[in-house]
Amino acid sequence: MSDEAPICSAKGCRADAVRVLAWNNPKLHTPERRKTWLACEEHREHLSHFLGLRGFLKEDVALAEWDARQEPQDPSAARQEPQGPSAADR
Structure with a gap:
């Protein structure tokens, strides 16, 4: 994991990203699949228009809202060990 700030996906741009543009191509991706482009304020409209x-x-x-959504709601849920069969299953 990198400590560097995410950068804009626009060609040649090195500015910090502030927005996430979630998209999918229905010819290639299932409806729930989300690909992402990152955008700085300067390129947000251009990239959104291209995808739109x-x-x-x-x-x-x-970006902050997107990151918050990606974190597990219950951190202990991500670390749960698989459980063996219950007494009823034996």
Whole structure:
């Protein structure tokens, strides 16, 4: 995991990303699949427009909000050990 700030996905841009553009191509991806592009404020509109024209853009959210959604709600749930069969299963 890198400590570097995420950067904009626009070609040649090295600015810090502030938005996540979640998208999918229905010809290639299942409906629930989300690919992401990151955008700085300067390129947000351009990248959103590009995806929107093609019908690919599903969501445009703040990077902090997207990151918060990706974290497990219950951190202990991610570490749970598989349980053996119960007494009823034996």
